[in-house]
Amino acid sequence: MAYPLEGRLRPAHELGAASVSALGAALVLSSPGLFLVSPPWHLALAGLLLGHAAWRGAAGLSTLRYSANLRRRRRYELHSADIPWSADRLFLGRGFRWDQRHTQRLFEARLPANQPLLHGRGFAAALAAFVPAEEGTGSVGGDPAIHGVEPAETEIWMDLEDRVGHTLVLGTTRVGKTRLAELLIAQDIRRGEVVIVFDPKGDVDLLRRVFAEAERAGRGGEFFMFHLGHPDISARYNPVGSFSRITEVATRIAGQLPSEGQSAAFKEFVWRFVNVMARALVALGRKPDYQEINRYASDVEPLLIDYFEYWLDREPAAAGWREELRSLAIDKRNLDKGLQSRGARAVSLVEYARRKKLYDPIAHALASTLNYEKSHFDKLVASLLPLMEKLTTGRTASLLSPELDDSSDWRPVFDWTSVIHLGGIVYVGLDALSDYEVAAAVGNSMFADLTSVAGSLYKFGAGRGLPGEVTPRRIAIHADEFNELIGDEFIPLLNKAGGAGFQVTAYTQTWSDVEARIGSPAKAGQIAGNFNTLIMLRVKELATAELLTSQLPEVHVVSTVVSSSVSDTNDPVDFADFASRNEDRIAPEAVRMLEPTDLVQLPKGEAFALIHGGQLYKIRMPLPSASSDPLMPTSLAAIGETLHARLDGPWNQPEDTSEPEGRRVV
Incomplete structure (x- = not known):
């Protein structure tokens, strides 16, 4: 028979x-004559009594364990x-997978009438000592009853197939968000x-973990560290050196400039100017970089x-242009x-091409920049120069x-195409605390380049x-402090990169941080x-908590209402002379499967996760321990x-085909 109430949070009456059954079994064995039972039938009666004692004792211990589980603080x-x-x-x-039963149990655990049972002492509290040693107790805070509602x-x-749909991890500071990333x-x-790890803060512990795991997996030779805060030991990277279309160079640079109000017009001008410079550099066989752009933005x-x-050296119609240029007479008073x-x-070259009616799209675009009076031109690109100076x-x-x-610089140079084709591990520390811009x-x-x-x-x-057939690789991108990195360049990476095997896991504190950014x-x-x-640890903002709870259905919880009347x-x-009536009524009530306040009270290292197509799971994450890690x-x-x-470069290391350490599950 299915009861509408489990009644698990109550005194252990079964004990x-x-x-009594255990005492009866002892008396039957010691004095069977008192019960008018002759041997060997007294053994059968004692066995029945002991069986009943074991059955009811197990039920009673289960009730006590459940009570103890609701107040047990875990550190995993x-x-x-x-x-x-x-x-x-x-x-x-x-x-475990969270369903209506767990909402009901949490509702019961928070009833005022059950608080003496929940915070009791004695044998129930002693059962907490039987927690496995790896869990123990620790300063995890929060409400332990949220996970304790399911002892099993x-x-x-x-499933890895779900990761290309990308993962969002939300949690306030110091609750295990970075440890989950590890x-x-x-x-x-x-x-x-x-594996590509973006860390705006430059967390040394996270860097050490990534390095250690690369060594443990036999992939130490594939590890790169790019860190703006430690340039002496950092790998080098040209953010505008790799592109599919030349216009990407201008987009990546101009995209960092303000675009509100009147700034939009200046941003468009800067984009065109940078694009002209990039086209000219590529035509000259020189790779664009920040130094080159900054140099020519000023002059x-x-x-x-x-x-x-x-161009003129390769233009058939300009044969002998150097001699003609020497004899070219120019009166600056007649110029623009x-x-x-x-x-x-510069003026002589532009005038020579104009008089000879020669045309080249890049040369024409460069010449058009000279039509601006120099002081006026400097004002148009004024927003570009401070950014380039910082970079x-x-x-x-x-x-x-x-x-x-x-050849004297040992630091390797990487680009995303090589990293992906050859299977690399890259840690990117941006040192945002020192220089946010x-x-x-x-x-x-980097995000634009990856896109x-x-x-x-x-x-x-x-x-x-590359020669031969190359097996596609999964690209796991971990973006810690996601709100510091988010921008217009990141949106296409989420929208369209899943088809290319990109799987993004983003970590941030509140969703309001993303909206503000x-x-x-x-x-x-x-x-x-x-x-x-969606994986959500403890959060402090109700609006962020509702990002999860708003996706959950309503469920019914039941409570008992005591009714007493006399007539x-x-x-x-x-x-x-009178009639009395006492009854317990069951009253159903529709509530959300989770309330935002439940997410505010999560202990450290615990989270709710919406996975497998919106199924809700309550999880405790193992916090990796750095102790005794050689x-x-x-x-x-x-x-x-x-x-x-590793002076020979990471790609020249012999491939390690041994199985990585750890408990592999097939």
């Missing part, structure tokens, strides 16, 4: 019946080598995936001279006002504008330009719609020394 840790992993699934932790937990795994990153590395004439000479303030060499000042300049022919510019340029690579993979497949609730909603999987009678014939580097300097020792 009294079990005690795993040594790095013990983290389970699978080639087909992603391990999230221990837990199992390992929770997520858990997921460790599994991605062991599966042999391309475009040297670039114009280089390109005009390059903009040309009058320019250098003689080309100090030691950061050598990171973002690498000199490939400098530079971090945002570099991060957004371009994703487009190439989607159109042409893996291994374009984007500046548009509609765009923020567009971004949220691209995350098919008297004045009928002289009736023997009874592969964990002691400091950032130790990582730098290891990277420096």
Whole structure:
């Protein structure tokens, strides 16, 4: 028979019946004559009584364990080598699927009438000592009853096919968000995936974890560290050096400029100007970088001279142009006002091409920039110059504008196409606490570059330009402090990169941070719609909690209502003077499966997850322990020394075909 109320949070009345049955069995065995039972039938009676004692005792202990479980504070840790992993699934932790029963149990646990049972002492409290040693107790805070409503937990795994729908992790500070990232990153590395970790703050612990997991998986030679805060040991990267279309260079640079109000017109002008410079540099066989753009943004004439000479040398109609240029007579008073303030060499080249009626699209575009009076032109590009100065000042300049022919610089240079084709692990530390604008510019340029690579993979497949057939690789992107990185460049990566094997896991504190960064609730909603999987730890903002709870259905919980009534009678014939009635009524009530306040009270290391097509799971995540890990580097300097020792480059290391450490689950 199914009862409408489980009644699990109550005194263990079964223990009294079990005690009486056990005492009766002892008396039957010691004095069978008292019960008028002759041997050997007394053994059968004693066995029946002991069986009843065991049955009712087990039920009573289960009731006590349930009460103890509701107040047991858990801390779940795993040594790095013990983290389970699978080639087909992603391990999230221990837990259970949440349904109406758990909403009912949590409702009952919070009733005032049940508080004495929930916070009792004695044998029920002593049962908490039987928790496995790996869980123990710790300063996890929160309400332990949220997870305690289900004593039987199992390992929770997520299908890897769901990850290309992207994953959003929300949680306030110091509740295990970065440690969850370490858990997921460790599994991605062991599966042999391309792993890219974006960390705006530059968390040294996260960097050490990524490095250690790469070593543990035998992939230490595939590890790159790009860190704006530590340029001396950082790999180098040109944010505008790789592109599918030349216009991407201008988009990545101009995209960092303000576009509100009157700034929009200046931004469009800057885009055109940078695009002209990029086209000229590529035509000259020079790779665009921040140093080159900054140099010619301040003075475009040297670039114009280089390109005009390059073009005229190859233009059949301009044969002998150098001799003709020497005899070219120019009266600056007859020139446009903009040309009058320019250098003689640049003006002569432009005038020569005009008089000879020669045309080249890049040369024409460069010449048009000279038509602006120099002081006026400087005002038009004024918003570009401060940004370029920030990106080309100090030691950061050598990171973002690498000199490939400098044999004395041991730091490797990477690009996303090579990383993906050859299977790399990249940690990107943007040092946003020191310089937020530079971090945002570099991060957004990297996302734009990755989106371009994703487009190439989607159109042409893996291994374009490489001999033989190349197996497509999964690309796992982990973006910590997602709100610091989000921009217009990130949206296409979420929208369209799934088809190219990109799987993004984004971590942030509140959804309001994303809305504030984007500046548009509609765009923020567009971004949220691209995350098919949602993992939410403890949050402090109700609006963020409702991002999960609003997707859940309503369920019915039942409660008992005590009703008592008395009625008297004045009928002289009736023997009874009054009638009384006492009853317990069951009252159903429709509530949300989870309330936002439940997410505010989650203990550290615990979360709710919407996975497998919107199914709700309650999980406890293992917090990776760095203790006794021989592969964990002691400091950032130790990582730098290891990277420096690999002078032959990460791609020249022999491939390690051994099985990675850890408990692999098939």
